[in-house]
Amino acid sequence: MQPTSLTTEQIRALIAKGKLKDAIFKAMGIFCLAVALLVIVLLVSDMVAKGSERFTLDFFLNFASRRATQAGILSAWVGSLLVMLVTALAAVPLGVAAGVYLEEYAKRNWLTEIIEINITNLAAVPSIVYGLLALGIFVYTFGFGQSILSAGLTLALLILPIIIVSTREAIRAIPAMIREGSMAVGATRWQTCRYHIIPYAMPGILTGVIIGLARAIGETAPIITIGALTFIAFLPPVPFTEVSEGVNAGLFDWVMSPFTVMPIQIFNWTSRPDPAFEVNAAAAGFVLMAMVLTMNGIAIYLRYKMRKNIKW
């Protein structure tokens, strides 16, 4: 192309063409984002529209039932809550400790490198494979059975990479002068971590924990794989109450109890041919969505606040 041969009109036409292409692409970008937003809106509105007739107190206080109108999600939400408790108790200390180790203690050697590569790769392992791991190790080798404990530990392993990565990012954002100041007044490495690094990294760690738990509460596949039941019409034993004639439940008996969780209840109702259960699935789906989106919303808000507030 010889630029000298172009007239002003031709150049203007070229510019107009370029601007038009820009505008078309911009429109495509907005369209794709709109599709994403539309999916969320459609999903939520459909679940509300279909499930609204089930939003009664009974729905939250009834067990699953063969009759759709009497079925509720009591055992499911209690199960989800208890599994999350076990998951958080296992994953948060482990994940934070691993993150602190990798950022503050680890020497740059092959061992550290293996651990780092390993964490990256674990994040890409399909969740159902964690279910197989748990089935082989927790359920049969350790003999935990199909219990809340097995499920909680499985989900803890699943979200461990998320917590480790967010802990590391939060710690990395703390400037070196904080550590130097602490060590200059005679604190040991652990005292520096305990009184400075971990408290200052807390908001970032918390964000990661919430995102991880939001992911765990919606996970279905690994829990089905370890053999959670779909029809549970009782609650795990409450500590120190009478479970049978003269026998009181111990403080930790509930961790070995069979259970069901919200996603499994939804799966069960979705896969029934009777359309009456669709209504239940919609209502339970909305409850689960509300839990997950609230948790994610809190995490997004926390991060936003953090970015505004922290000035080193």
Add this chain to the structure above:
Amino acid sequence: MSANTPTDLPVVSDRLAKNAMRHASERVIEALLFSAAAVSVLTTIGIVYVLVSESIHFFQNVSIVDFLTDTQWTPLFDDAHFGIMVLVSGTLVSSAVALTLAIPMGTIIAIYLSEFANGKVREVAKPILELLGGIPTIVFGYFALLMVTPLLQKIFPELPGFSLLSAGLVMGIMIVPYIASLSEDAMRAVPMSLREGSYAMGSTRLHTALHVVVPAAFSGLAASYILAISRAVGETMILAVAAGMQPNLTWNPMEPAATITSFIVQVALGDLPHGSIGYQTIFAAGLTLILITLAFNILGQWLRRRFRENY
């Protein structure tokens, strides 16, 4: 505290002892922190051990040749056939459908957010994408079966109630946020000077984006596509709900079919005795799944090395 008087000597030795204690407790804490980090390695070892050891039992009963070439998958019938290709076809077809939707859509969103949108749009769009990525897959499964399938049946009246197509499309929507956010990070890491050079020569925004920024960020884009493939291949609940669970050797997305993952769910829903051939089958299926994911990840590593740009 005054120093250098004889009465202070025990104080000094006390402090030395305390120092030694501090050293010891520091060591213990470091060891504890290290063992927490080592749990991730143990997890990997555990996964490999469980999958391989159960699969070895499985392959003592079923020959590898049959496993790879048989065209039927009926592990729980009396006339048992173990042709994994039946399940692999379902996995590959649904993943292909998902990626055909997710890769263009995710990439367009990423280019738009990184090169066109202003700060305000980004501030709104990123949380929306994050929320979309946070929706539980079982809810997406419900969406695929009860909303997308009826919608598609209006366009294709012959579409059955369960199909790889509707499950795949919803899976694609689910994957979009992963591609968009990782690709956007990669493109924003491209130095501004490259764009400025391009603008200075009179390029439009789109030309700069497609011919300067995308090639420069290609290794990052490839990484996001590989993660997307891993997600699609390993996705379970959308397929278990919306694609039916009958094994079906097909390359046609309009048909229902089981995938590797939905087969594992189906078996786990039943009651299988520990150590039976059916029990071992799901571990052999899991091993296949991991190997497929691994193959794509190695390909991704190679792509990243091949196209890595340094500035």
